[in-house]
Amino acid sequence: MRTISFLPKQSQETEKLPMVSDSVILRIEEHIGYVVLNRPESGNIVNQEMAYMFKDVCAKINQNAEIYVVVVTGVGETFCDGSELEKLLINGSMDADYAKTLIDDFSIATSVSSIDKPVIVAINGNAMGQGLELALACDIRYASAGSHFGLLQVSQGLIPMNGGTQRLPRLVGKGQALELILTARIIDTREALRIGLINKRVTKEMLNSEVEAVVKLIATKGPVALKLAKEAISRGLESSLEEGLGLEIDLYSLLQTTDDRREGIQAFLEKRQPKFKGQ
Known part of the structure; x- marks a missing residue:
C-alpha cells in the first residue's frame, strides 16, 4: 500500500482520501488544500490524464471558499520528473497548431498559477523539465535536501514551454536563468537556495513538518x-x-x-x- 505526504495520522492509505483521479489527489483539512501528484512508479511524470485532472483540481480550489492556502507535493521519492509531452514533441512529427494544442493540454503550471490563494510547493525529490516549471508557478518553494532541479529541454532540441523561460528569470534573474536553460545544467538544493530558486532547504525527514508549520500559520490569517x-x-x-x-x-x-x-x-x-x- 502506498503512502503519501501530509496524510492525517489516523489514515495513511491513499484509498481513504477523496480522490479526483488515481493520478491526482485532493484533500482539504483545516482550510488547507493538499494537491498530490500520484504517479510514483513513473517519477510523477505528467501524462494527459494527470494534466486534465490537475486543471480540474485547481478550478475546484478557486471555487472553494473554505480553502485559504494550498500545498502541492508528490508521492514517492521524486516530485515530478517531467512530462510525457516532451517525448511526444521529440518523437512525433506535427504542425505548429497541433503542437500548441498539446502544450495547452499539458500546461499544469498554468493551472496552478491560476489559483488565487497562496500556493506552497513541497519539493520531495527531483523537479525536472515541466516538474520544475510547475514548482516555479507556485508562490513559495521548500525542498528536501536531496532534490535536484533542471530545465533540460534544449538538450532535446526544445525549449521550456510551460513558463520556464518567463518565470525563472523573474525569480533568479536573467543571467542565472540563461545559464541554467542554455546549458541544461542540473543543480542541487544548495545552489538552488543560493540563487533564490527555492525559499528553504530542509532534510527529507523535516520537509513535511516545515511545510505544515508555514501553511498552518498562513491559514490563521485573513x-x-x-x-x-x-x-x-x-x-x-x-x-x-x-x-x-x-x-x-x-x-x-x-x-x-x-x-x-x-x-x-x-x-x-x-x-x-x-x-x-x-x-
Whole structure:
C-alpha cells in the first residue's frame, strides 16, 4: 500500500482520501488544500490524464471558499520528473497548431498559477523539465535536501514551454536563468537556495513538518487579505512601480469593506484570535 505526504495520522492509505483521479489527489483539512501528484512508479511524470485532472483540481480550489492556502507535493521519492509531452514533441512529427494544442493540454503550471490563494510547493525529490516549471508557478518553494532541479529541454532540441523561460528569470534573474536553460545544467538544493530558486532547504525527514508549520500559520490569517496580498505582488511585478502602488491602494481600500477586516480590528481590541470567514 502506498503512502503519501501530509496524510492525517489516523489514515495513511491513499484509498481513504477523496480522490479526483488515481493520478491526482485532493484533500482539504483545516482550510488547507493538499494537491498530490500520484504517479510514483513513473517519477510523477505528467501524462494527459494527470494534466486534465490537475486543471480540474485547481478550478475546484478557486471555487472553494473554505480553502485559504494550498500545498502541492508528490508521492514517492521524486516530485515530478517531467512530462510525457516532451517525448511526444521529440518523437512525433506535427504542425505548429497541433503542437500548441498539446502544450495547452499539458500546461499544469498554468493551472496552478491560476489559483488565487497562496500556493506552497513541497519539493520531495527531483523537479525536472515541466516538474520544475510547475514548482516555479507556485508562490513559495521548500525542498528536501536531496532534490535536484533542471530545465533540460534544449538538450532535446526544445525549449521550456510551460513558463520556464518567463518565470525563472523573474525569480533568479536573467543571467542565472540563461545559464541554467542554455546549458541544461542540473543543480542541487544548495545552489538552488543560493540563487533564490527555492525559499528553504530542509532534510527529507523535516520537509513535511516545515511545510505544515508555514501553511498552518498562513491559514490563521485573513483569507481575503491573503488573496489580495498575492494579487498585489503578482500583478505589481508585471507593472511599473507607479501602477503597482496604485493597485496596492485600490486593493487596500477594497479590503476595508470586508467583514474579515472588521473582525480583525474587533479581535485586536478584544485581545483575542480573529475568526475569519473569508467575507
